[in-house]
Amino acid sequence: AQKVTQAQTEISVVEKEDVTLDCVYETRDTTYYLFWYKQPPSGELVFLIRRNSFDEQNEISGRYSWNFQKSTSSFNFTITASQVVDSAVYFCALSEAGNYGQNFVFGPGTRLSVLP
Amino acid sequence: ETGVTQTPRHLVMGMTNKKSLKCEQHLGHNAMYWYKQSAKKPLELMFVYNFKEQTENNSVPSRFSPECPNSSHLFLHLHTLQPEDSALYLCASTEGALSTDTQYFGPGTRLTVL
Numbered sequence: 001a002q003k004v005t006q007a008q009t010e011i012s013v014v015e016k017e018d019v020t021l022d023c024v025y026e027t028r029d030t031t032y033y034l035f036w037y038k039q040p041p042s043g044e045l046v047f048l049i050r051r052n053s054f055d056e057q058n059e060i061s062g063r064y065s066w067n068f069q070k071s072t073s074s075f076n077f078t079i080t081a082s083q084v085v086d087s088a089v090y091f092c093a094l095s096e097a098g099n100y101g102q103n104f105v106f107g108p109g110t111r112l113s114v115l116p
Numbered sequence: 117e118t119g120v121t122q123t124p125r126h127l128v129m130g131m132t133n134k135k136s137l138k139c140e141q142h143l144g145h146n147a148m149y150w151y152k153q154s155a156k157k158p159l160e161l162m163f164v165y166n167f168k169e170q171t172e173n174n175s176v177p178s179r180f181s182p183e184c185p186n187s188s189h190l191f192l193h194l195h196t197l198q199p200e201d202s203a204l205y206l207c208a209s210t211e212g213a214l215s216t217d218t219q220y221f222g223p224g225t226r227l228t229v230l
Contacts (some may be wrong), residue, residue: 103215106220
């Protein structure tokens with residue numbers, strides 16, 4: 001069965017610091033997708049990135065970057081020069097190839113607080 | 117902008133009330149989902165609908181009754197709830213029915229059961 005671990009329950013940083021959120025996953029499938037979502041205080045989960053298991057290239061989008069390493073089953077998320085607006089709960093998720101939503105598993109989330 | 121709306125955003129109800137949560141997606145998607153998010157717990161998938169047909173019921177108590185009249189609308193009918201049902205209820209949609217499709221979420225309904 002698939003599993004997602006986000007060992008960091010809460011992280012606090014001061015504005016402009018870089019911060020990395022860890023995500024470790026378990027799956028027996030060779031084909032799977034990894035996701036990151038942001039949940040600000042308003043409650044809505046905002047989609048950030050989707051990455052398939054065959055694409056290990058790192059990705060950068062503005063201040064956000066993702067490091068996918070199959071060798072360690074990790075998909076870490078780094079925010080560079082953090083801002084107060086980055087304060088939210090961040091969820092890593094894993095989905096295995098298959099039908100419907102039951103194969104979509106979320107991690108417990110990491111609460112990031114960026115202090116001014 | 118998300119394209120998935122939920123109403124109401126907040127709801128307070130007594131254990132004997134009957135209420136309904138509504139979700140509407142404007143993305144042209146074909147699959148819709150209900151999730152429950154309780155404090156200190158991971159997101160829990162409740163129901164999945166694909167082309168209006170329910171394809172997943174994740175052992176949800178019968179006091180939660182979903183309805184999907186078309187691919188754009190999803191309801192969650194609530195009756196005789198318990199205080200432990202207080203949570204954030206999130207609706208999501210995907211273009212197709214594959215679990216690898218990106219799920220797009222609404223803002224949620226924060227439910228408090230007194």
